[in-house]
Amino acid sequence: MSAPSARMRIAAAVAAALACVVAAVLAAARLDGYSHLLHPLGLLGARQLGGAGLAFGLAAYVAPGLAQAWQVLRLRAGLPPGSRLLAGIGLQLLLVGALAFAAQGLLRLDLEALDAGASRWHALAWLAWVLGFVLGGGALALGLRGVRGAGRLAPISLGAAVLVLAGAFLLGDWIGPALAQRLAILGWLGWGVAAAAQPRLSRAAASAPGSAAPAPG
Template sequence: MHISPRIDRGIGALAALVFVVAVVGFGAALPGYRALSHPVALLGATGVPHAQAFSWLGLVLPGVLACAVALRLLVRVPRTAPWTLRVGVQLLVLAGAVFAAMGLLPLDASDIESPASQFHASAWMVWVLAFVPGTLLYGLGALRVPGWRPQALLHLGCAVGMVLAAFVLQAWMPAPLAQRLAFAVWAVWLVAALPLAHRLR
């Protein structure tokens, strides 16, 4: 299916914009919500006002668009590219799908230890564990393709950034802030991946 290059390049930026606007807008509308004290997922938690709207706009829609970004990257992978490149981008498709799933598996605001909350936490972890090896493998594969160095550096940088935000920095800063840094890394990938891919050929 033919997609206009302009639209193709803008899919990721739209995903990042929708996510950021949803987080900022719904966060501002929720009394007592503080970015440094509360996780993003609280905006979509069961029992929170407008939770379902946030889940669809802030998690499901950006996740679906992230899948589209990864799929558009997949169709641009050369047939002679290393297997790591193809496996990496397939993991990025999975990461987008799991991000959307976080919106379908909301936290329980009244019981953080409930099965519903645990399902959401598991989806978050699967998202991270798909994104990190996905970007790492894609980046390592791109290093071996002539002219793909910018793509390689973007993906390797995002892999390192996500590891730091999701696993390291939480020991040094509030967990909600570290989580937002992880989302920021993901947003950088969303915005830059397809525009860089369009410069390759």
């Protein structure tokens, strides 16, 4: 079976991003008193909301997370044995981040115990997503530095990592935690679209200056 074309990959990434955004808009409209300016996204998938909360989690977290994990696996499969070590490490961390983002849709918040139990697992998945993507995006950017054919993936990865870091930890006091969280998620979703547009890195990485030569045999 032939690999998906760039147009198909980008369409899938855009669809996953739109699933997150549309699910957030529709779920918020159904929940009285909810505000995107004040409340975290995870509340829309709380256990107390039953099937509606689960449907939100699947659309807003699981689908985008799995879609981005697929993009990362595709890029990782294109790295030859002689490619830079940092690029491989970065993609491994990005995979952890993507799966952690998906896990947030299944590890749903408990409105009766926001600081314990299931809510702690949701928070842990959120932290794993942030750290996985920030560290992975930075490592990938360094690993692809100077690699011919990598296009703009290196600077986009670094920029998205900085945006997620800022949204997760730095901008909350300025624009509010809810908006900062959404800014981080938008940066992550945008990276997924950019990754979908990136061709396989095998030929590019193999010709990179300073790359180790593949072992003979």
